[in-house]
Amino acid sequence: MDAVTVPAEPFQELVDHARETRVVVIGGGIAGLVAAWECAKVGMAVTLVEASDRLGGIIGSARIAGLDLETGVTCWSTRGGAVRALAEEVLPDAAIVRPRDDREWIAGLPKGAAAPLPVEQVLGIPANPWDESVRRIIGWDGTWRAYIDRLRPPLTIGTQRSLGRLVHGRMGDKVLDRLVAPLTIDRFGLDPVDVDVEIAAPGLSNALTRTGWLGGAVADVRVDAPGSSIEGLGGGMPQLTAALADRLAEREVAIHTGAMATALVRSDRRWTVQLATIAAAAPDRLHADAVIVATEESTARSLLAAALGAPEFADVAAAGIARDVVTLVVEGPELDTAPRGAHVHAVPGASRATGLVHETARWEWLAQEAGAGRHVLRVAFGAPGIAPATEGLSDADAAVMAAAEASVLLGVELDEGRIAGARRDAYTLVPPASTLGRRHRTDAARAAIARAPGLAAVGAWLSGSGLAQVVADAQEEADRLRHDALWGAAAAE
Structure with missing residues (x-):
């Protein structure tokens, strides 16, 4: 009998190729x-370098008044389900939680008034201007002006991409200034226009x-609107980055902190990453078949400009606004009932804070850790074209200002003596994907990057702000890169 020759297993060849990449x-x-x-979970040999001394970026933690508190990102949008799936994959025992209170209020109304954000709204645009919850915010004159939109002839509808111009033209200044602008500026750092x-x-x-008026359109799209649209991790978001780091270590990924990439060069079908390091054990250069740039925009553009041979790539100014967030731990039994819900937005110009x-109203787990009468507040400063009011202040003075602003926004007196602990963090608030013109800007960058073999870039500057967008985009780009690296040659044949 002739010997049987067993052909090479295609899957094994792919595994070997992954290990060599x-x-x-x-x-x-x-x-x-x-x-x-x-990349690591399919067997690729991965090295990660980080310029700072820690991993996680915008996800962090700090010890404040005896509590381990989140800094930066504290939750995610449920849209798309990418973050929940990731959490369940790398942190299967984690408690994924929804807010116990997700009510939103608008503060800074005439005579220092505040009111709950109407439930029947989209981006602050009300479905029914005559609803009492709307009228108490925009007043009778605002209600009449918004209602006039319903009487317009259908032929005047047209197409308007700018939210601010659409709302101003159809429902007037009061809806724009008191309902829409507080949300877009506070949440996204964007003027509605x-x-x-x-x-x-x-x-x-x-x-x-279809409906002929903006309120009717809002009611129409809200028919299938979900309930609470955010989730978090019981115990805090830093668990997610810690779990990812652990999984990477299990896959033998080399991680170097304190290692700043200074140049990215391609030659002989391979990439060389030049590094400036502060750690003795860190290398000064790395060679790779593929590179993923995952830094903030200015650094990414600088590295990519040289890699792409396109100096003009680095000449584009990074998008975003400066924002300071002061996290306060305060003694305030009056806040136990969450008198103004979980999120208060300020009417632009009525407050130094946006x-x-x-946080302790929003998350049950945090309220239990803080204890009765003790509360965690995150006060945001910085709007489009306006530097944070805390800029130039000492951390102590910034905390006092934040407490004063919180007093106004919450309607509860929180003087300096109520502050048990505080921390200030400065960020560049990257615009969301819904920013006018952003798609053109990022599409141009993506196209230039995709032309270079074995190169990808990820991060909020490309995906838009929001953890859901960042995670989903990083997964998609990594999948594109690994597909090209593992299957590209075969596909070309």
């Missing part, structure tokens, strides 16, 4: 960690054409 990820924020995980309706509120323009999040 070296990937360098530049940046250890959440986008870099996710991209590294996507710079928000793309088609992306921020999918279906609203089509509904406007708004605040009452």
Whole structure:
């Protein structure tokens, strides 16, 4: 009998190819960690370098008044389900939680008044201007002006991509200034005029054409609107980055902190990453078959400009606004009942702060850790074209200012003596994907990056702000890169 020859197993060849493919990820924020995980879990040899001394980027923690508190990102949007799936994959025992209180209020109304954000609204646009919850915010004159939109001839509808211009033209200044602007400025750092309706509120323009007026369009798109649209981790978001780091270590991913990438060069079909390091054990250069740039925009553009041979790539100014967030732990039994819900947005110009999040009202697990009468507040400063009011202040003075602003926003007196602990963090608030013109800007960058073999870039500057967008985008780009690296040659044949 002739001997049987067993052909080589295609899957094994792919496994071997993956192990021989070296990937360098530049940046250890959440986008870099996710991209590294996507490559490492298929067997690729991954090295991750991070310029700072810690991983996680915008996800962090700090010890304040005896509590381990989140800094930066504290939750995620449920849209798309990418973050929940990631958490369940790398942290299967984690408690994924929804807010116990997700009510929103508007503060800074005439005579220092405040009111709950109407339930029947989209981006602050009310479905029914005559509803009492709307009228108490925009007043009788605002209600009449908004109602006039219903009487317009259908032929005047047209197409308007700018949220601010759409609302101003159809419902007037009061709806724009007291309902829409507080939300877009506080949440996204965007003036309503710079928000793309088609992306921020999918279906609203089509509904406007069907119904003939903006309130009717809002009611139409809200028919299938979900309930609470955010989730978090019981115990805090830093668990996610810690779990990713652990999984990477299990896959033998080399992680170097204190290692800043200074140059990215391609030659002989391979990439070389030049590093400036502060750790003795860290290398000064790395060679790779593929590279994923996962830094903030200015650093990414600088590295990519040289890699792409396109100096003009680095000449584009990074988008975003400066924002300070002061986290306060305060003694305030009056806040136990969450008198103004979990999130208070300020009418622009009425406050030095853009708004605040009452974290112990929002999250049951945090309220239990803090204890009765003790509360965690995150007060935000910084709006489009306006530097944070806390800029130039000492941390102590910034905390006092934050407590004063919280007093106004919450309607509860919180003087300096109520502050048990505080921390100030400065960020560049990256615009969301719904920013007018952003798609053109990022599409141009993506196209240039995709032309270079074995190169990808991820992060909020490309995906838009928001953990859900950043994670989903990092997964998609890592998948594209690994597919090209593992299957590209075969596909070309």
